[in-house]
Structures are given as C-alpha cells and as structure tokens.
Amino acid sequence: MGGFTSIVPMAASVLQTGQRISADQANTQSRINQGEAARKADLAEIEAREREDAAQRAEDLRRRQATIRARQGASGLMAGGSGSASAVLAGYEKAARQDGDLAADATARRRTRINQQAAWREKSLLRSSQDDTVARLNAWFSKRDGWG
Template sequence: MGAFASYAPMALSALQTGQQISSNRADQKSRAAQTEATRQADINQINATEAEREGERAEELRIRQAQLRARQGASGLQSGGTGSASAVLAGLEKQALSEAATDEAAAARQRASVNQQASWREQSLLRSSQDNTVARLNAWFARRDGWG
C-alpha cells in the first residue's frame, strides 16, 4: 500500500497538469479562431469599401459623360466638334481607370497589412501556448523529481 500512496499524488499531479495543458490549448484555439474572424471582418470591410468607391466612381463617370454629351448636343456642334468631345470622354475614362488602379493598390496594401497582423497574432498565440505547455511540463517534472 505504501507504493500506491507515493504514486497517487504524482498521478493526480500529472492528471491536473494534463488538464491545464488541454485547457490552454482549447483557449489558444478559441483565440486563434477569434483572430481569424477579426481578420475576415477587416478584409470584408476593405472589400465593401472598395466596391462602394468603385460604384461611386462609375456613377460619377457616367454623370460626367452624360453632361458632356448634353452640352455637346445643346451647343449644336457638327461632326467636326465631336473629336474634341471624344478626347475629353476618353480622358475622363482614363482618369477613372487611374483612380480605380490607385484605390485597388491601396486596398491590396490594406489587405496585406491585415493578413500580416493576423499572422503575427496567430504566431504569437502559438508561441505563447507552446511556452506555457513547456513550462507546465517542466514544473511537473521538477515536482516529480523533488526539485521544486
């Protein structure tokens, strides 16, 4: 019976340590899922803002083109005057495409930043969980061996 009495506290300690490690891993997975959900929300917000700006830009271009065509028609220009109007319309389209490319590049940079931050947080959580597990195991072995 004496041997059992000496192993019982050690077994109980091992069980408790295992439960703490399991609990920490579950907590780490929960925080990682929360980080991923935050990342997805941020990406969706960037995409929604980009789509909204694209729609506004397209509507503004359509209005400007319609106004230019209306002015051209109202002034009664002949076919000789359409060349300059076409050039202005082409310039408007080119400007809109340039603005779209600039906004798209900015959105891509924002997405990359969000992804990088999420990756860093995830790696930090993983390192923290690993460090915690190692610390608990070291403490358990130290107790078992009578060092602590």
C-alpha cells in the first residue's frame, strides 16, 4: 500500500497537513477582513467628499444668488428689471440641482466599482484558498498511497 508503514507517520502527516490548511484559511480570512476594512474606508471617504462637495455647491449657489439680489437691488428697482433677476436665480438653482445630480451619479458609480472590486478580491482569495486546500489534500493522499 505505499509509503506509510505505520500509523504514527500517517497521523503526524495528517496533523501537519491539517495545520497548514488551517493556517492558510486563517490567513485568507485575515486578508478578506483587511479588504473589507479598506472597502469601508474607501466608501467613508467617498461619503465625506460627497458631503463636502454638496456643501461647496450650496455655498456657491448662495453666493451667486446674493450677488444677483444685490445687483437687482442696486439697479433693478429703478429700471423695474426684477423678472430677469428671477430667471437668473432660477437658472442658478437648476444648474446647482443638475450639478448635484451628476455628482450623485458619479458617486454611485464609484461606490459600485469599489464594491465590485472588493467582491472580486474576496472571491479570488476564497478560490485560491480552496485550490490550495485541494492541492494539499491531493499531495497528502498521493504520499499516503505511495504515488508521490
């Protein structure tokens, strides 16, 4: 039957192979956890950047509106041109909404890309771990049966 003539070397070999497999699985899980932490950090960074950009857009809109209202107050009262200022204000608001929508779409794409990459890395790590486990078990059985 092969290379193992007593139970002691076989038991030692089984124990050693099991320990290697267990260590590899623990290492894989640790790498998966690190990847998950990195994914969460990237998503948190995107959220913070999105809030900062939204606040900046709101501040820019507020400044533009204040400038138009000040100009309207200075010149519009005498000329009666309040309609054009209202149209400009509405245009600024519409542009700010469109910029916000574009930024939200870009942020959603970045989130999706980060999540897809993290899922791919996790799947790849799990497949590598499974392949390594199968290879170790095949090597052990080959050695046991005297083939290797």
